[in-house]
Amino acid sequence: MRIQPAAVVFDASGTPFSPAYRDVYHSMDSGPGQARHVFLDGNDLPSRWAHTRVFTVVETGFGLGVNFLATWKAWRADAARPKRLHFVSVEKHPFTRDGLARLHARYPELTRESEALRSRWPEIVPGMHRLDFDAGGVTLTIAFGDAIKVLPALRLAADAFYLDGFAPDRNPEMWSPRVLKSLARIALPGATLATYTVARGVREGLGAAGFEMEKRPGFGRKRDMLTGRYMPKWRMGHAPPGRPAWPERRALVVGASLAGAAVAERLTSRGWHVDLIERQPAHATDTSALNVGVFHPHISADDCILSRLARNAFFRAISRWQALEESGLPISWQRCGVLQSAADTAQEAAMARTLDMLGYPAGYAAHVPKLAASRYLGYEPAQGGWWYPQGGWIRPATLIASQIRAATAGVGPTAGVRTHFGRSVASLRRTGKTWQAIASDGTIIAEAPVAVLANSSDAVALASVGQPLKCSRGQVSYLPREVLPELRAVLTGNGYVLPAVNGMSVLGSTYDFEDDDPLPSMRGHEANLSRLARLIPSRHARCDPGTLGGAVGFRCVAPDRLPLIGELPDLDEAHDRRLELSGAHMPDVPRQEGLFGVFALGSRGLIWAALGAEIIVSRIEGEPPPLESDLADAIDPRRFALRLARHGTL
C-alpha cells in the first residue's frame, strides 16, 4: 500500500483541518485540552495506570500526535507512572516531520515531547514503526496503514483506548462494526475507552462489541462525550494474551553472538538477570565474528512478507544501535548508503518501475541510474539500481561487545548478565517451572524460568521444531584498500563489496550448501573476484586471489528462508492434539512454557537479531509486539508444526 502523507491546512479558526475528510483534527477550543479532558480523564488516567509495570493505550488515528504527546507528558509528571507505557496508534495519512513541526508550534506546552518525537519520526513507509523514548519508559508503536487492515492484525493486550477518527459521518470506516470488534478482541477485561463523539451508531456498535458505555460532559463547546469499559456478557473466544507472571525475572540465553547479545541486552534493560552461555572462550567468535557486515532493506513489487519484515527489522536495528551509542557505548558502523545494483538494463528498468509504484520516500529508497550511482560509490557500477541512503556496514564484534557491556550494567539492583564463556550446553532439562542448561558432564551451567536459544543451527539439537535446518557455508575475501581506494558506499547485487574499514574492503560472498570446509579456499576467492568483476567491471583483474585473506562462516537457514523467532513448539502435545490442530491458527499450537528461540538468521543476522530480541522480550514481558500478527506468524518457530498439522502429517 502506498502511503499518502497529509497536508498541513488550517480552517478559518486556525484549527488543523483535513480537506480530504472535511473535518478538524481536534476541538477548536484546544488540542491538548481535548486530549486531557476526553482521552486521559475519560480513561481515568493517570490513576488507572498507577504502579503498573506495563500499561498499553491503543489509539485509532494518530493525526498530529497531540493525544500521544499529552499522554507522555502526563506520564512524565506522574510519580506513580507505569514502568513501561506503550502507546499503539494507527494512521493512514501521516504528516511529514516538517508538517509536524509546523503543527506542533501551536502547542508550546508540548514542545519538549514534540522535539523528541520529531527527532525519531520514521520514514513514511507502510507498516509498524517503534519509537522508544525516555530510556524505553515510553514506547510509541505507530502503524502507517489503514485501520481496517491494521487493527485486526494487532496481537496485544490493551488497557485503554482512545477512539479519535474524524467525525463518524465523515470517516465512517474508522467507526465500522469491524473496527470496533477488532478493538474488543484486544481489550483486557475492564479495559476503558474514551471518545469525543456521542454518535448513536458508535455507542451502539461499542455496546454490541462488549463495552458498557456512559455519557460524560464533553470538552469545550461539546456538551457530551462517551466513555466505556470492556465488560462482555459472553465468554471471549480468543482472549488477548495475558501478561505472563514469571516466578523470577531470570533467563538463560544460549549463544553470545548477534542474537544472544541482543536478547541479553533487551532483557537486562527491563530488569532481568541473564545467564549468557557461550561455548567459545569469548563472545562473537563464530559467524558473527565476520569482520564487517552489511545492512539494508528488502524491496519487492508486491511488498511480500520478507520485505515487510526486513523493513521493520532494518529500522529497529538502526534505532537500537543509535540508542546504544547515545548511552555512551561505542559501535563501529557507518550509514554510508548501499546501492543494490541491477544485473542488466532490463532488470534496472523493472526496479525503477517498482519504486515508482511503491512511492517510497527517497530517505528510504530511490532509483539511481549508473552515473548518479557512481557519484555515491566513487566507482561506476555495471548498472544503476536502488539506493538505500540509510543502509551501511557495521562491525558485529563491536556491537556485541557493547550489548554485553550494556547488559552487564542492567537496570535495577538484581539485573545484569553473568557470562559463562567456554561452556557448551549439551541439553536442556525442564524441572518444575525451571529450565536447566546442562553440560556434557551433566553439570548444570545455569537455570531459570525462561530460556532463549540463540545458538544458530545448534538450537534444534536442544529443542526440535519439527523441521531440520540447513547450513550454508559463506566465504568473504579481504581486499587491500589499494584495490578500491575511492569506494565510499556499499555496493550489492550478485555479491557485495564494502568501503575499506581498517585498511581493507570486504568482498563477498559465496553461498554453498554442500561444503563444510572452515578455511578460506582459493576457489572461494576466485568466485568473489568474479562477483567484483560483475559489480564494478573497471576494477577487475587488479588482484591475485592467491594473495587475499578471508574468512568463512556458516549461515543457519530454514527452508522458507525466514528466521525462527518466538516460542518453541511442544511437539509432543501438538502430536497428541494433531486432529484439533488441523484447522488451527498459530496461537493455538502448543508451546513450551518459557522456552524461546531466535535463530536461523540466514544472511540477515544483523537486522533479524534486533527484531528478534524485541519480539522475545515483548512476549516475555507481555508488552505489545513490534510487528503485525501475520508477520509474527511467518517467523514463528511453531509454523512447521502447524503446517504438518494442516497437512495431516504431524
Ligand SMILES: Cc1cc2nc3c(=O)[nH]c(=O)nc-3n(C[C@H](O)[C@H](O)[C@H](O)COP(=O)(O)OP(=O)(O)OC[C@H]3O[C@@H](n4cnc5c(N)ncnc54)[C@H](O)[C@@H]3O)c2cc1C
Ligand atoms: C560469509 C557470510 C557473510 C555474511 N554477511 C552478512 C551481512 O553482511 N549482514 C548480515 O546481516 N548477516 C551476514 N551474515 C549472516 C550472519 O553472520 C548470521 O546471520 C549471524 O551471524 C547469525 O547470528 P547468530 O547469533 O544467530 O548465530 P552465530 O553468530 O552463529 O552465533 C551462535 C553462537 O552460539 C554459540 N553456540 C552454539 N551452540 C552452543 C551451545 N550448545 N552451547 C553454547 N554456545 C553455543 C556459538 O559458539 C556462537 O557464538 C553473513 C554470514 C556469512 C557466513
Ligand SMILES: C[S@@+](CC[C@H](N)C(=O)[O-])C[C@H]1O[C@@H](n2cnc3c(N)ncnc32)[C@H](O)[C@@H]1O
Ligand atoms: C481526529 S484525527 C486524530 C487526531 C489525533 N489523535 C491527535 O492526537 O492529533 C483522525 C485521524 O484518523 C486518520 N484516519 C482516518 N481514517 C483512517 C483509516 N481508515 N485508517 C487509519 N487512520 C485513519 C486521519 O488521517 C486522521 O489523522
